[in-house]
Amino acid sequence: MALSAPPDLDKAASEPPEEVVATLQQVAQALKIQRGITSDDIFRGGYVWDIVDKSERHQCLQWLGRTVEWATKKWMLSEQDEWEQVAEMAAKLTSELCGKGASGAVQRRVSLWRRDGDPLLVGGIAVHEPSFVHADVGCKTWGAAILLARRIARQSVDISAFRRCIELGSGTGLLGLAAGCALRGLEGASVTMTDYLPVLIQAAREGARANGLLDNGAIVPMKMDWFEMAQDIVALSENREEPTRGTISIPIANYLDAVHRDATAAGNEWEGRIEPTLGAKESKGAFDLVIAADVLYEMEHCYVIALLANHLLAATKPGVGEPYVAPRFILTTPLRSTHWREVAAFEAEMAATPTMCLVSRDDTTRADDLDSWISGIKDKGSATMLASDLNLARAIGEDAGDSLIYRTYVYERC
Numbered sequence: 001m002a003l004s005a006p007p008d009l010d011k012a013a014s015e016p017p018e019e020v021v022a023t024l025q026q027v028a029q030a031l032k033i034q035r036g037i038t039s040d041d042i043f044r045g046g047y048v049w050d051i052v053d054k055s056e057r058h059q060c061l062q063w064l065g066r067t068v069e070w071a072t073k074k075w076m077l078s079e080q081d082e083w084e085q086v087a088e089m090a091a092k093l094t095s096e097l098c099g100k101g102a103s104g105a106v107q108r109r110v111s112l113w114r115r116d117g118d119p120l121l122v123g124g125i126a127v128h129e130p131s132f133v134h135a136d137v138g139c140k141t142w143g144a145a146i147l148l149a150r151r152i153a154r155q156s157v158d159i160s161a162f163r164r165c166i167e168l169g170s171g172t173g174l175l176g177l178a179a180g181c182a183l184r185g186l187e188g189a190s191v192t193m194t195d196y197l198p199v200l201i202q203a204a205r206e207g208a209r210a211n212g213l214l215d216n217g218a219i220v221p222m223k224m225d226w227f228e229m230a231q232d233i234v235a236l237s238e239n240r241e242e243p244t245r246g247t248i249s250i251p252i253a254n255y256l257d258a259v260h261r262d263a264t265a266a267g268n269e270w271e272g273r274i275e276p277t278l279g280a281k282e283s284k285g286a287f288d289l290v291i292a293a294d295v296l297y298e299m300e301h302c303y304v305i306a307l308l309a310n311h312l313l314a315a316t317k318p319g320v321g322e323p324y325v326a327p328r329f330i331l332t333t334p335l336r337s338t339h340w341r342e343v344a345a346f347e348a349e350m351a352a353t354p355t356m357c358l359v360s361r362d363d364t365t366r367a368d369d370l371d372s373w374i375s376g377i378k379d380k381g382s383a384t385m386l387a388s389d390l391n392l393a394r395a396i397g398e399d400a401g402d403s404l405i406y407r408t409y410v411y412e413r414c
């Protein structure tokens, strides 16, 4: 039986009361459920907070804070390890409950569903989110990646015709991992996941390994810095006297700091490994699908992302009679009120690239996107299955907290 109120912190207790320990375990379990690591509710006699609810989460934080103080005092007076363990557990849960920014590296599971409602991967896709100690925007999984990964899983964005896929700015890697799962088992299929921070290339590797996509080459993590690559592309085309446009300018705030981050990333999450780097020469026209999520947040990104997509996608058509699907560039970006200029600059850049044609562009929130898929499935009689899917209920709850509109572009080689 779960308690009907949070346990009182009894100043007279000589050892940590069972219901306090059980309540701490309930909070730990609730966090695991929230991250998709487990879907099991457990009842060990503690109090169960609904940590998805904002006011309950605040009350839980208050209780945890009091527990840290109380157990620390008891530990100092008694020197019993049990009190220290309670204080440490309450402190750790406090930081985790405060959000990703305060916690260490975590591996979480994200559920994605196929068109008919079956899971893309049973148990969800394991995603490695490094600690924010490495301080970069790539250390969390962004809503654009969630939206595009879901669409790829259920083939409303169909990538099944492609084999040589590359992701730009993969971050924690959900999108590339979803593409890897969607193409799994198709002959010659592989997804090259790229980022410029070693800790994030390592995150892609961890994710690929955890999902069984590493050893078979379904995922290939590589280092690629957009600006270094763009400079090399310009240099290549100058040598060949091909037309080039403009010079490459680098966003100071975001980019130059990477040198410092490279130097400090030698903690246990990167382990000093030198990452293979994708070069401009060998990557020219080497892919038939380029994917990216949330990579347009500096003005300088808009030019290089367009340049890179054009460079990476195969240019030549096969001979007459051979099957041909035009290579594609698919990108989802959030429409943040602070970043309209960047979105407009990217669209202008793509419009000025004669070898890339816009196939489709659509705007939606995550919640609307999920809703319309659910209604479609319910019509086909899968309502019972959906109603019992706890991970789906969790996804709906998370989506409700994200009111951003996301724009998805599909461009084709023309």
Ligand SMILES: C[S@@+](CC[C@H](N)C(=O)[O-])C[C@H]1O[C@@H](n2cnc3c(N)ncnc32)[C@H](O)[C@@H]1O
Pocket (backbone or CB within 6 Å): 136, 137, 138, 139, 140, 141, 142, 143, 144, 145, 146, 168, 169, 170, 171, 172, 173, 174, 175, 194, 195, 196, 197, 200, 224, 225, 226, 227, 254, 255, 292, 293, 294, 295
């Ligand atoms: C907002 S995050 C998005 C991450 C991931 N695509 C997602 O949606 O969860 C932007 C990503 O772009 C990467 N990035 C930023 N500047 C880059 C550069 N110059 N070269 C390569 N990657 C870069 C960051 O490291 C980060 O992983």
